[in-house]
């Protein structure tokens with residue numbers, strides 16, 4: 001039981017590492033996801049094709065492979081960045097494909113007539129999307145987006161194998177000190193649970209917000 | 215109410231909407247076949263025809279909600295831009311009223327009639343609201359300004375949709391079966407608004423099955439079948455003496471019930 005108290009600082013740093021990695025990657029994934037979703041529903045064919053390609057490639061590549069590509073591949077083009085940044089790139093790009101699809105399925109719940117009415121009033125594509133379609137898609141998007149974010153939080157564990165300080169990786173240090181492996185992992189699991197439950201709670205609040213505002 | 219003679223006599227000066235040899239396919243289906251149609255300023259053109267004849271497609275092609283494959287579509291002599299800001303600008307000049315109303319479900323009635331004024335016409339909020347309220351008053355819905363579309367009846371929603379289109383000060387209005395989704399008792403309140411617009415000289419293209427409206431408000435009746443314009447005549451002549459077999463057949467069916 002003293003695994004936690006004895007190794008508090010190790011756990012705490014690992015937890016902060018996971019939290020920070022999740023937050024920064026989520027930000028990147030959301031920004032990219034919105035942009036790519038915009039591409040995928042835009043009237044411009046090359047943009048649509050790019051969006052489809054982005055989602056297809058990233059959604060169907062194992063995340064670990066993506067990490068290898070980023071960590072080993074980018075330095076070949078003399079792009080050397082901190083491991084943390086590599087990890088954010090891999091996680092953010094990977095997750096953006098799922099964010100994009102969550103947004104797109106939300107957009108598809110909005111009747112086509114809404115967009116047509118907006119366009120017939122002279123709204124541009126951007127205005128139609130941001131003023132009419134997205135606000136109505138928002139509601140259908142929140143729950144799936146919550147799942148995507150929880151998956152992201154758990155996926156950060158892979159970064160530990162690529163020299164980034166995060167929660168799962170702490171087991172190596174603690175195990176070397178001879179602590180019970182079972183309890184080591186129990187506390188790690190608790191750490192992930194705190195994070196994912198916090199994300200669930202956040203999205204529940206968002207969902208309720210939308211429910212009251214009509 | 216405007217009688218047919220009165221309406222027909224109205225000056226319909228220079229062409230406002232022109233379609234020249236317009237063609238469109240859906241796969242193997244040739245929905246628009248060499249369509250030539252000119253609508254003069256202030257003219258009211260009613261488009262009728264059997265289901266699937268291409269009336270909606272024609273209507274939607276005019277503001278390019280549907281792209282066409284060949285031919286020219288001109289508004290005030292200017293060809294329709296293909297995409298982007300130019301097209302958006304042109305669409306603001308040609309309002310559209312849909313069968314299913316398509317009011318913005320997440321906005322109040324007043325916001326529905328002000329949103330595009332502010333975002334597209336760049337009017338100030340106060341100005342847009344004043345104009346919006348005046349138009350709601352005009353369609354008899356001033357008291358409903360703060361409700362959401364879902365709280366209104368179909369007829370009321372359609373009148374809001376007309377007010378929303380009018381708020382842009384359009385040069386022409388397109389109606390695609392504006393009363394087909396309405397219960398019978400609500401049809402007249404919408405037609406009444408449309409008649410008054412026609413009487414004021416609004417240029418209108420109206421796809422409808424309301425023959426009473428065609429007789430009383432239209433300057434011309436365009437009869438479509440299988441993607442072609444089969445007849446294009448003044449209403450009295452068309453209804454009294456349709457030239458084509460298709461039109462005679464269609465009229466006998468539609469006037470029976």
Ligand SMILES: Nc1ncnc2c1ncn2[C@@H]1O[C@H](COP(=O)(O)OP(=O)(O)OP(=O)(O)O)[C@@H](O)[C@H]1O
Pocket residue numbers: 240243245263264265266267268269270271272
């Ligand atoms: N998006 C589409 N894809 C394929 N076919 C279509 C599409 N839209 C319409 N069509 C077909 O094109 C033809 C013409 O359709 P359109 O909606 O213009 O007819 P309409 O005259 O308005 O008929 P209605 O009186 O039923 O509204 C129909 O046969 C229809 O099935």
Ligand SMILES: [Mg+2]
Pocket residue numbers: 269270271391
């Ligand atoms: Mg139709």
